[in-house]
Amino acid sequence: MLRGLKAIIGWTEDRSGMIGVVTPIITHRVPRNAKWWYVFGSATLMFFCIQLVSGTLLATLYAPSAADAYQSLVYIDTQVPMGWMLRAIHGWSSNAMVLMVVVHMLQVFLHGAFKFPRELTWMVGVLLLFCTLALAFTGQIMRWDQDAYWGLGIGASIVDRVPVLGNQLRNIMLGGPYIGGATLSRFFALHVFVLPGLTIALVGLHLWLILRNGVSEMPKVGEPVVPATYRRDFEARTERTGVPFFPDAAQRDMVFCGLALIVVVGLAALYGPFGPNGNPDPTVIDANPRPDGAFLWIFAALALLPAQVETFLLLAAPPVIVLLLLAIPLISPRGERAPTRRPVSVLAMLLVCTALAALTWLGVTSPWSPVMDAWTSVPTPVRLVERLTPLQMQGALVMQYQQCRNCHAIDGTGGMRGPDLGDVGSRLSWDQLVRQVQQGGGNMPAYGKTLSAAETVAVVAFLQACRTDGQPPAFIPGALERAASGDLPPVAAPVAAPPAAP
């Protein structure tokens, strides 16, 4: 029996030579100090493999047609045995892959592992980062729900801003002059054929480059990379003190990958699949489109870019970011690798991470978005109501009825687009409040045409009453003296009639 197996293996090896090819690859010597810092690339690869398998199985159940996609997802979630879990694993593993590829990249940058002779490994890695992000974005489109539909609308609007050719490019992207079946088919082809194929090819190249140039050692202060001697010294050191990748180094990868996989499967079981969130019906305008986590920072940047430079930045930033990332090893191919000797690099990395984290958090809270139902769902605080005069009470009603609360919180509840009005009475004087309500400004619409004079008086009276206990109303020096002379009472002042509508 054993002899028979040996004979089969021997015959196969004689004809194919595969064992002779693979053995030196998996037992290639790696630096002894390549320990827990080095597990993230392996974890990324593992999650990519999970994506390939779960994605292939999803493709056997998913209907890639705009007419049927949404219903097929509902069917997978509710009717197919374990279908919801399959979708959940694909979704959570996708997030894990994005996270791991970013952490892997940060580790490589922090340790200067992109320097000679591994420049090309880094560049291929940058392409893999964008493949991963493209897979995540096109994967969100596959959900074919409201988020997917309006997310495509945002993408189309950005492409439409390209000078001269914008409209043509947009129609190529959408497969026509509107978002429809052709659009989903295009993104389906990208998501299941083009991008996975490209990613597999680049992963192969990435691994080949790792084998050719070796895994970098942990950086040591005072051991700069000198291209003239680096390869000879590195090979001598790994030959002398290195360990075989399998099993010595691989065991840490296995422990981490196993744990990461268990966590992802656990999250999938606990929280289930992502979406689909609402039919992709363009006539349902109550949608509240939000991108997936990896793109929330872009969503936030789009809300915060100054209007004058928005189009320029939207179009110029992506190629600049890609080229800059690709160029990092060319900018700094030699010298110290230790983070303590590369303060500018480390600070730049921290700055980018902080900015991305802050933008992502802003994307989660999206304070610039009106809370569409705040005017009917958020109450006026009791502390204010219990001391209001009838006029001020009327103003509170006007305030509620005019959807002011969609953008303005009072004591922290309501929209956050404009300032919280809980203490506005002690910040703005009567005249300033009238002016702000009627003329708007500072990113607030003008209500001069919408509110009658009486409504304006009421709402301003209410706003003046919006103060913390014991705070006097704001006033402009001199206004009180005029008020005392009977010229212009600070409360319930007559308001000029709103300008006639043109």
Place this chain on the structure above:
Amino acid sequence: MNDGCQGCGCGGAGASPPGGETRRGALFKLGAGLMAVGGAVASVPIFGALVAPGFRRYGNSWLDIGGVADYPAGETRLAKFSIPGASPNDGETATAAAWVRSMDGGKFQVFAVNCAHLGCPVKWFQQSRLFMCPCHGGVYYEDGSRASGPPPRGLFEYEWKVENGRLLIDAGRLPGLQETA
């Protein structure tokens, strides 16, 4: 002789008969030329289908969005319509919506629901007479002009006309900054 052969890119080595160099060089050029021609001819339909939407001029059509009486003066209502020439593959995405503002004297303004900033669906609020966008907080007045937020212009407007008591709009394409509605 062999050195010269390597330069031609055919990778040929070993003993070659006199005159083989020129014959192989010519054959290589012929092969490369034929491959290029064949590849170019095959590429046209292969990639043509991909980029065709970029070269077509998509027109709009006059679409009936209901009777004039469906839109009382002084109100702004949502009109739903089917996109002309939609494919059976489109499902729900073959429909679209527009905001119809009906004014005194039988005048209308018909706005695309897509925000002029990045295309999210704006919602109408009758009381404050404002359109608000859920994505990045763009706000428009009832006449479609920009009130606040990031939009670089007012809402996109469809051409409209009234025929036999029916309201028609000229629509079909997704509006954008380079694409009038």
